[in-house]
Amino acid sequence: MYSSELIKGTLKTIILALLTDEKKMYGYEITQKVKNLTGGKIQLTEGALYPTLHALEAQGILTTEVVNVGNRLRKYYTITPSGKSVAQEKVTEFSEFIATMRILLDLQPRAGEA
Amino acid sequence: MYSSELIKGTLKTIILALLTDEKKMYGYEITQKVKNLTGGKIQLTEGALYPTLHALEAQGILTTEVVNVGNRLRKYYTITPSGKSVAQEKVTEFSEFIATMRILLDLQPRAGEA
DNA sequence: CAAATATACCTAAGAAAATTATGTATTGTG
DNA sequence: CACAATACATAATTTTCTTAGGTATATTTG
Numbered sequence: 164m165y166s167s168e169l170i171k172g173t174l175k176t177i178i179l180a181l182l183t184d185e186k187k188m189y190g191y192e193i194t195q196k197v198k199n200l201t202g203g204k205i206q207l208t209e210g211a212l213y214p215t216l217h218a219l220e221a222q223g224i225l226t227t228e229v230v231n232v233g234n235r236l237r238k239y240y241t242i243t244p245s246g247k248s249v250a251q252e253k254v255t256e257f258s259e260f261i262a263t264m265r266i267l268l269d270l271q272p273r274a275g276e277a
Numbered sequence: 278m279y280s281s282e283l284i285k286g287t288l289k290t291i292i293l294a295l296l297t298d299e300k301k302m303y304g305y306e307i308t309q310k311v312k313n314l315t316g317g318k319i320q321l322t323e324g325a326l327y328p329t330l331h332a333l334e335a336q337g338i339l340t341t342e343v344v345n346v347g348n349r350l351r352k353y354y355t356i357t358p359s360g361k362s363v364a365q366e367k368v369t370e371f372s373e374f375i376a377t378m379r380i381l382l383d384l385q386p387r388a389g390e391a
Numbered sequence: 392c393a394a395a396t397a398t399a400c401c402t403a404a405g406a407a408a409a410t411t412a413t414g415t416a417t418t419g420t421g
Numbered sequence: 422c423a424c425a426a427t428a429c430a431t432a433a434t435t436t437t438c439t440t441a442g443g444t445a446t447a448t449t450t451g
Contacts, residue, residue, distance in 0.1 A: 165374050168289075168408080171437070172282035173378065180382045191399050201377050211438055213401060235399060235446050254382050260279050261375045263315050264287065268294045268368050282437080285409065305428050325409055327430060349417050349428060 165204055174207070174215055176257050179250035182225065182242040189237040190216060216240060224249055279318055288321070288329050290371050293364035296339065296356040303351040304330060330354060338363055 181196060182188060188196070194207045219225045224246035228239045242250060264270075295310060296302060302310070308321045333339045338360035342353045356364060378384075 165370060165377075167438070168286035169370065169374050171286040171408080172280075172284070174437085175282075177378075177381055184383060189399080190401095191397095195398095197381065200380055204373075204377055205381070208439065209399090209401080210403090210440070215437090217401095232399095233447075237399070254384070256279060256283060257378065257382060258384055259318075260283050261378070263279075263318050264291075264371065264375070266314055267291055267311065267319070268371065269298060270368070270372055281409070285437080288408085303428080304430095305426095309427095322410065323428090323430080324411070324432090328408090331430095346428095347418075351428070 164206065170205060173257070174211060175219065176253040177205075177207075178212075178215065178219065179224070179242065179246065180254050182240060183247060183250045183254075187228075187239050187241050189239050191237075219246070278320065284319060287371070288325060289333065290367040291319075291321075292326075292329065292333065293338070293356065293360065294368055296354060297361060297364045301342075301353050301355050303353050305351075333360070 177197060178193060181193060185196075190209070190212055194209070194212060198206050216225065220227055220240070223243060225240045226243055228241065230237050230239060291311060292307060295307060299310075304323070304326055308323070308326060312320050330339065334341055334354070337357060339354045340357055342355065344351050344353060
């Protein structure tokens with residue numbers, strides 16, 4: 164598990180990147196997918212996740228659809244077309260950011276980085 | 278300039294990495310070095326920098342030495358031996374974190390990453 | 392089969408970290 | 422000589438997350 168301060172500010176980027184790939188996910192599913200993909204090193208807390216999802220919806224970046232599964236409800240989130248460009252910008256920005264950080268932290272540059 | 282939310286949480290790591298290389302720097306010098314090394318893409322604000330430097334000093338990670346240059350004072354920060362191991366941990370953690378983020382964001386893995 | 396765990400949503404109080412806005416003072420520059 | 426740059430600092434506000442709580446159903450396990 165990474166120190167929380169490091170993960171700060173990446174939550175929106177993570178959510179939008181996943182939804183660009185997956186088309187449609189619900190909150191709990193996002194927490195599990197992140198946990199699995201990162202080997203438990205990043206675990207989203209619900210207190211951070213849900214308010215962020217609501218904010219992204221309010222901004223028109225995500226839309227929702229509530230589905231009943233058995234007797235339990237799931238709120239599926241889908242990324243809108245304008246949301247997709249926001250997602251792309253965020254991922255590109257993060258990519259550039261880590262290239263910049265490599266310079267600052269004296270990490271070896273990797274193949275493919277301009 | 279990157280969106281500020283992205284840079285959040287990396288300030289301590291940046292400061293400690295620079296001081297591991299440089300041995301001795303003062304606050305304003307840190308802001309300029311970061312600005313130069315990143316082509317202006319990361320610009321530390323004084324309101325964030327100074328309180329963080331003070332905190333690192335209070336934790337015994339940095340020590341200070343005030344020097345008069347002309348009539349103006351400079352407060353030089355030096356990293357302590359125990360601070361160096363903290364710095365190393367932070368840089369390693371960041372390095373692992375971006376490897377994890379590459380997976381999440383579907384970025385291409387780079388040469389040298391296990 | 393009861394208890395614990397997992398699934399699934401949510402919010403609110405507080406903490407942490409940054410931004411924004413100041414303030415002080417000296418030095419270099421057009 | 423005014424303005425920008427150098428050099429420190431703090432305080433109010435904002436943003437973002439953590440912690441802690443609340444509700445409810447489904448599944449696993451002793």
